[in-house]
Every structure is written in C-alpha cells, then in structure tokens.
Amino acid sequence: MFTIRMRSFLAVYTVLLMLGSPLLAQQTTTEDEDESSPRRGLLDDSTKMVYGPNTSLYFYEKSVRNNRLQKIELDTSLTGFHNYEAVADTWYKYQDLANLGTAARPIFYEVPRQIGSVSGFNAYDLYHNAADSIRYYDTKSPHTKIAAFFGGGNRNKLDVEFVRNIKPNWNVGIAYRTIRARKTLNPTRRDDNNVVNDSYEMHTNYHSENGKYRLLAAFTRMKHNVNEQGGIIPPEVDTTSLYFTYEDSKVWLRNSRAVDLRQEYHLYHEYQLLKGWQVYHIFDKKKQEVTFFSNLGSSDAAFFNENRFNSSDTTLVHSKTDTTNNHNHFSVWKNEVGFKGDFGPVYYNAYLKFRSGRMASRFFTSNNTFTELYLGGALRGEINENWVFEAEGEYLIPNGYRVKGLFISPILDVSYTKALYKPSLAQERYMGNHYRWDNDFANTGVDQVQGTIKADFTHIKLRPNLTINRINNYTFYNEEQVPEQVSEEAFMVIPGLSAHFVFARKINWQSEAYYTLVTGGAAEKFRIPEIFVNSRVFFDGPLFDENVYVQLGLELRYRSDNYSPAYMPATQQFYLQNDFNVYAYPVADAFLNFRINRTRVLFRYNHLNAGFMENDGYFVTPGYTGLKNMLDLGISWYFFD
Numbered sequence: 152m153f154t155i156r157m158r159s160f161l162a163v164y165t166v167l168l169m170l171g172s173p174l175l176a177q178q179t180t181t182e183d184e185d186e187s188s189p190r191r192g193l194l195d196d197s198t199k200m201v202y203g204p205n206t207s208l209y210f211y212e213k214s215v216r217n218n219r220l221q222k223i224e225l226d227t228s229l230t231g232f233h234n235y236e237a238v239a240d241t242w243y244k245y246q247d248l249a250n251l252g253t254a255a256r257p258i259f260y261e262v263p264r265q266i267g268s269v270s271g272f273n274a275y276d277l278y279h280n281a282a283d284s285i286r287y288y289d290t291k292s293p294h295t296k297i298a299a300f301f302g303g304g305n306r307n308k309l310d311v312e313f314v315r316n317i318k319p320n321w322n323v324g325i326a327y328r329t330i331r332a333r334k335t336l337n338p339t340r341r342d343d344n345n346v347v348n349d350s351y352e353m354h355t356n357y358h359s360e361n362g363k364y365r366l367l368a369a370f371t372r373m374k375h376n377v378n379e380q381g382g383i384i385p386p387e388v389d390t391t392s393l394y395f396t397y398e399d400s401k402v403w404l405r406n407s408r409a410v411d412l413r414q415e416y417h418l419y420h421e422y423q424l425l426k427g428w429q430v431y432h433i434f435d436k437k438k439q440e441v442t443f444f445s446n447l448g449s450s451d452a453a454f455f456n457e458n459r460f461n462s463s464d465t466t467l468v469h470s471k472t473d474t475t476n477n478h479n480h481f482s483v484w485k486n487e488v489g490f491k492g493d494f495g496p497v498y499y500n501a502y503l504k505f506r507s508g509r510m511a512s513r514f515f516t517s518n519n520t521f522t523e524l525y526l527g528g529a530l531r532g533e534i535n536e537n538w539v540f541e542a543e544g545e546y547l548i549p550n551g552y553r554v555k556g557l558f559i560s561p562i563l564d565v566s567y568t569k570a571l572y573k574p575s576l577a578q579e580r581y582m583g584n585h586y587r588w589d590n591d592f593a594n595t596g597v598d599q600v601q602g603t604i605k606a607d608f609t610h611i612k613l614r615p616n617l618t619i620n621r622i623n624n625y626t627f628y629n630e631e632q633v634p635e636q637v638s639e640e641a642f643m644v645i646p647g648l649s650a651h652f653v654f655a656r657k658i659n660w661q662s663e664a665y666y667t668l669v670t671g672g673a674a675e676k677f678r679i680p681e682i683f684v685n686s687r688v689f690f691d692g693p694l695f696d697e698n699v700y701v702q703l704g705l706e707l708r709y710r711s712d713n714y715s716p717a718y719m720p721a722t723q724q725f726y727l728q729n730d731f732n733v734y735a736y737p738v739a740d741a742f743l744n745f746r747i748n749r750t751r752v753l754f755r756y757n758h759l760n761a762g763f764m765e766n767d768g769y770f771v772t773p774g775y776t777g778l779k780n781m782l783d784l785g786i787s788w789y790f791f792d
Contacts, residue, residue: 202791203749207290207314212283212367212419216431217531218491218498222289225296225789229691229702230661233742233755235300235308235785237277242663242685243708245277246715246725249775251306251332252278252346253377254718256725258710259667259679260620260643262597263572266551267506268521270481271575272441274723275375275411278330278348282417282435285369287356288314288322295790303757303781305333305341320360326352335778336380336400347376366420375411379404379443379720381454382774395767397779403454407445407475409720414438421491428492435485443583443721445475455721456632458585460514467513475721476513477583481576483508489527498531504545514582521576524548537561547573551594561605568599574626577724578634585721592636593624614649627676628726632719639672643679659704662686678727682711682735689742702744705759709737717773731773738769738777753785 208222231240238245238255247255254274263269288294293315300308307330314324330348333341354369381403384392392401414437421431445451459472489502504525509518527545537560544554553570574592581588598621606613620643629635647665654660665683689704715733716725743754761768761780769777 202292202294204789206292207288207294207791209286209288211286215365215367215421216419216491216500217529218429218493225294227746227749227751227789229700229744229746229751232702232744232751232787233706233740233753233783233785235298235753235783236302241277246772248382248718249771249777250335250345251302251308252330252348252375253332254720254723254725256716258683259645259665260622260677262553262568262570262599264553266545266547266553266570266572267523267525268483268508268573269575270439270441270479270510271577272411272439272479272481272723274718274725275373275377278350278375279373279413280328280350280352280371282369282371282415282437285352285354285367285371285417287354287367288324289356290314290316290322292316292791296787297790298785298787300753300783300785302332302783303778304335304338305331306335306783307331321355321357323355324353326350328352334378334380335397336383336776337402338398343378345378345380349374363423364420367418369415369417371413371415371417373411373413375413377409377411377720379407379409379445381407381451381720382718382772383776385774395776395779397776400776403774404445404451404720406449406451407443407454407720409444409723410440410442411723412438412440427494428490430490431488433485433487435483437485438480438482441477441479441481441723443475443477443723445721446473447475448473455585460582460584460587475584477721478513479577479581480511481508482511496533498533499529500543501528502526510576510580512582514587515580519576519580563605564603566599566601568601569597571596574634574636577722578626581634581722583721586633588633590634590636592626592634595625596623597621610653612651616647616649618645618647619643620645622673625673625676628716628719628722628724630727630729632722632724632726637673637676641669641671641673641677643677644668657690657692658688659691660686660688676727678713678715680710680713682709684709698747700746702742704742706740706742707737709735711735715772718775728773731770733770733773734766736764736766736769736777749789751787753783755783755785757781757783 204225204227207225210220210222214221234240234242236251238247244258245255246258247253255277296310296312298310310326310328312324312326314322316322328350330346331344332346334343334345350373352369352371356367358365383394384401384403386392389401416436418434419431421429423429455475483506485504485506487502487504489500491500504527506523507521509520511518525545525547529541529543531539531541533539539559541557544552546552551571551573553572555566555568557566558564571594573594579590579592600619601616603614603616621640623640624636624638625641626634626636645665645667647663649663652660663685667679667681669677669679685708687704687706689702691702693700712735713733714729714731717728717731718725737760739759741756741759745752757778758780768779771777
C-alpha cells in the first residue's frame with residue numbers, strides 16, 4: 152500500500168513539474184535585468200536565475216494580522232533533523248503510546264488558546280496541521296519538497312509539498328502527508344499497521360498590486376486510523392505475558408480501531424481603508440468525527456468494563472451487544488470581524504467574534520449545541536526590535552476571558568496570562584457503549600507567569616526560566632476513567648534552564664532541564680515528572696572541502712519516576728492511575744545528519760543503551776514499552792525547477 156501511494160505521488164509530482172515548466176521558461180531568462188534591480192542578487196555569472204531557499208519564503212497568518220509580516224527562508228538546518236516524529240520534534244514534551252502517530256498529550260500543563268467550547272478529543276492534535284497554522288508562500292519559482300522517513304520496524308512517514316506563484320502577487324500550494332506505522336507490539340504480518348494517516352492541504356495567498364487588499368485561504372483534511380492495542384497485558388493478569396518482548400508481547404486488543412476525521416475551511420482577508428487602518432474578516436468551518444469500534448465477540452472484551460449502554464432497538468449498529476460502536480461528531484462555524492492598524496510605534500486591534508456549533512452522537516436524543524459571542528483586542532508597542540510590549544485580551548460573554556501581557560527586552564522576557572475557560576464538550580456530556588455522563592462543570596481558572604533571562608556570551612547561551620501556575624476548578628479524567636472537577640487549587644513552580652555551549656567551534660552541547668513542584672489541594676491531579684531533562688552533544692561542521700555539512704552526536708532524555716496517565720481507547724482520553732510507575736530511565740540515541748547541497752539525510756539509532764541498564768527497557772505510558780534498539784533513516788529534498 153505504501154509503495155502504491157509513493158508511486159502515485161511521484162506521478163503527481165511529475166505532472167506538477169510539467170505544469171510549472173511554462174513559468175520556469177519565462178523566469179529563467181533575465182538578461183534585461185539592470186544592476187539596480189532587486190532581483191539582480193538572484194543571478195549567477197551566466198545571468199540565469201538561481202532559485203533556492205532564499206527565493207521561496209513563507210509566512211504565517213498571525214504575522215499578517217499583527218502587521219508584522221515576517222518572511223522566513225526554507226529550513227535547511229540539520230539541528231534536530233533526526234527528530235522527525237511529531238513527539239520527538241517537541242523534544243519529547245509529549246507523552247504518546249511509543250509509536251509514530253499514536254495518541255499523545257502534553258506533559259506540562261498548557262493554558263488553552265480557545266476559552267470557549269471545544270470537542271475535547273485531542274489525542275491526535277499533533278498530527279493535524281490546523282488551517283490557521285498553514286505556511287503561506289511568497290516564491291519566485293515553483294518549488295517542491297519531498298521528505299521521506301523510514302523508521303525501523305516499518306514506521307514510515309512521507310510529506311510531499313508543491314508551491315508555485317501564479318503571478319508575483321498570487322501563490323498557491325498543495326501538500327500530502329501520510330503515516331504508515333506498523334505495530335511495535337505483537338505485529339502478525341508486515342503490513343499489520345498500528346497507524347494509518349492521510350492528510351491533505353491546499354492553500355493560496357493573494358495581495359492586490361497596490362497592497363491594500365490581502366487574502367489567505369486554506370483547506371485541510373486529516374483521516375487518522377488507529378488499530379488500538381490497549382497496551383501489554385500485565386504479568387499479574389496473565390503469567391505468560393512478559394514486558395520487553397516487543398514483537399512477541401501479549402496485548403489486550405486485536406479487533407479494535409479508532410478513527411479521527413478532521414476537515415477545515417479557513418479564510419482571512421483584510422483591506423486598508425486609510426493609511427494605518429485596516430478592516431479584516433476571518434471565516435472558519437471545522438468538523439471532527441471521532442469513532443471507535445471493537446468486536447466484543449473476541450478476546451478484546453476482557454479489556455473493557457462490564458457496563459453496556461444500548462438502545463432498546465437492537466437493530467441499530469451501536470446497540471448490538473457483541474459490538475462497541477461509539478461515534479461523536481463535532482462541528483463549529485466562526486466569523487470574526489475587526490479593525491487594526493499602526494499609530495506610530497503602536498499597533499492596535501479590536502474585534503467581534505461569533506462561534507456556533509454542536510456535538511452530536513448516535514446515543515444523544517438531541518445535539519449538544521452552543522453559540523458564543525466574543526469581544527477582543529490587542530495593543531503592541533515597539534521602542535525598537537529589542538524592546539517590545541504586547542497586551543491582548545478576549546472576553547467570552549458572559550463568563551469567560553483570556554488576557555495576556557508580554558514584555559520583551561534584550562536580557563529579560565516576561566509574560567502573564569489570566570484565563571477562565573470552559574470545560575470541553577466531551578467532559579460535559581458523553582454517551583457510548585461503555586461510559587455515560589452528563590455534567591455541569593464550572594469554568595476553569597488559571598494564572599500563569601513566565602520569565603526567561605537571556606544571557607549570551609561568545610560561546611555560551613544560557614536561558615534560565617521560571618513558570619508559575621495557579622489553577623482552580625481543574626477538570627480531568629479520574630481513576631474511574633470519567634470526568635471529574637476538583638474545586639481545590641493547584642500551584643506549580645517550574646524552574647528550568649536551557650543552555651547551548653560551543654567548544655572548539657565545532658562541538659556543540661545543547662541541554663534543557665526542568666524541575667516541577669506541584670502543591671495545593673489539587674496537586675495529585677497533575678502527573679508531571681519532577682525532573683525532566685533533554686541533552687545532545689554533537690560535532691557540527693563541514694567535511695570534504697565543505698561539500699558536506701555533518702552533525703554527528705548523541706542525544707539523551709530522562710524523566711523521573713511518575714505515575715503517568717493511562718490511555719482509554721474507547722473514549723480516546725488519558726486518565727489518572729495510581730498503580731503503574733513509569734519509572735525513571737535514561738534513553739540514549741545516536742544520530743548522524745548531513746547535508747549535500749539542499750538534500751538532507753538522517754540516520755538515528757534508537758535506544759543505544761538497551762541491554763546496558765538495570766531494567767530491560769522503559770515505558771512511556773502504562774502498558775506501553777518504548778522503542779527497542781533500531782535504526783531510522785530519512786531524507787529531505789528541495790526542488791526549485
């Protein structure tokens with residue numbers, strides 16, 4: 152299947168190149184350019200256009216909206232390139248189920264950006280490129296990126312992107328992303344996949360020749376299929392079941408699957424009425440369909456609780472006693488209108504936002520609908536590029552808000568966030584074959600202060616930092632795997648340090664470390680490792696007469712003992728547990744990244760220290776063992792013709 156899709160995309164890529172060739176023919180002849188032309192720097196000695204990462208720039212919608220348009224060159228760096236998976240790319244600040252594309256949650260508490268109603272099905276957020284975070288391009292030529300990653304044990308990932316300029320002020324792009332990850336626990340055949348993901352993106356950006364009107368639009372779709380395993384059966388339940396046997400492990404589920412289907416339409420456009428004053432409009436339409444199926448006529452039935460909620464009409468597909476068939480459908484529409492502009496060094500913004508949506512289920516007698524009205528705005532002042540203050544706020548009428556202040560200086564960054572946000576719709580109301588609840592929770596309140604000291608020296612960069620959180624009315628999934636709200640407060644103090652040392656100009660040592668102290672009546676509801684450390688040491692420099700740039704090194708990660716949340720596939724939620732210690736274990740990986748021209752290649756050997764520790768391996772989530780030692784390979788190409 153992977154081979155077929157690869158061939159299909161190579162064919163599509165060929166067609167796209169053919170479509171791009173007429174424009175290339177027009178752009179490669181530039182003999183009439185004079186010396187003062189801004190494009191003169193793109194010419195080589197033969198007066199031909201030289202296309203590359205500096206002629207295909209991208210930007211984000213946020214920079215347009217904030218009147219700070221920043222165009223970024225394509226990434227050809229090697230640092231961190233070996234961490235190609237979504238969880239690894241965060242430098243392991245997420246907890247997953249130890250395979251590419253599996254359910255994941257942030258390890259540290261995060262203040263939600265959306266203070267209103269959300270679905271609450273977030274297990275696969277990492278693998279979805281939301282429409283409001285799309286990269287928009289300003290490219291002088293068609294360009295294509297192909298990135299293929301082949302992980303040990305057939306954990307594969309492919310990204311293909313194509314972008315071209317229709318006119319100098321109009322760019323379009325498409326992308327296809329896929330994951331094919333075989334089970335790391337007890338696969339029965341080569342294509343016995345744990346995860347199958349197919350994602351698509353289409354986007355365009357346009358601005359009028361006089362620069363007064365700008366439009367950004369995007370469409371994204373993700374279908375994420377997971378053949379759930381439920382983790383390894385504990386030896387105390389089945390004496391023949393053992394941990395750290397990987398392909399020979401005994402797992403709970405073999406006939407259960409989950410699907411998360413997401414589709415988004417997004418439009419942003421603005422018009423300059425007067426100098427320093429623009430009006431804008433944002434439209435969003437999103438849907439998310441979450442399903443879970445399990446054959447209870449098989450051994451999978453032993454994994455679930457004995458609760459059965461069925462309709463009296465047993466002919467319905469979700470009411471058969473030998474089947475679990477849960478389904479939830481979340482949809483939302485959003486319109487936002489506002490004005491913004493610059494008054495000298497001060498940026499201002501004010502807006503009105505309207506959201507409406509619903510959560511539907513086969514078990515609901517009526518949909519769980521909502522309508523929300525927001526007022527918001529922002530201010531930013533810039534003394535210069537090194538001294539900046541920002542303030543933004545949003546009020547959800549009548550009982551929600553989020554305000555944030557940020558101060559940036561050459562030596563210190565400080566931010567303060569205060570929010571009151573709604574529990575998710577899934578926490579409020581859920582009906583399925585195994586679980587049901589109907590809650591009326593209060594909104595969750597949070598105060599967060601973050602500060603970072605910036606100390607830069609010739610060969611040393613230090614970033615001491617501190618995060619302080621106060622959280623009340625926190626809503627979570629308890630040991631019974633159902634939502635609960637705790638009225639007591641939790642206080643978090645998280646000092647940290649990020650450091651980068653350079654020795655002899657070519658030896659780099661990058662590290663980050665965090666210590667977390669949680670107190671208060673709700674402290675036990677947050678399962679954050681007390682110690683969290685990432686570190687890498689590597690050689691970084693050119694070889695072979697500077698024809699090849701190389702990074703060769705070791706990477707280490709460590710979390711202290713922790714009763715990490717477990718995962719329930721039927722509801723797609725992580726929940727508290729008090730029996731399984733995900734014990735402290737340092738994991739070491741060796742990596743080699745190198746670049747030849749614009750082509751990057753990675754080799755990573757996972758779990759280098761396997762067999763040298765007191766324990767036979769490590770866990771990332773209760774019942775899910777981390778990767779055994781295996782080799783990963785990846786390659787990324789850019790094409791500009």
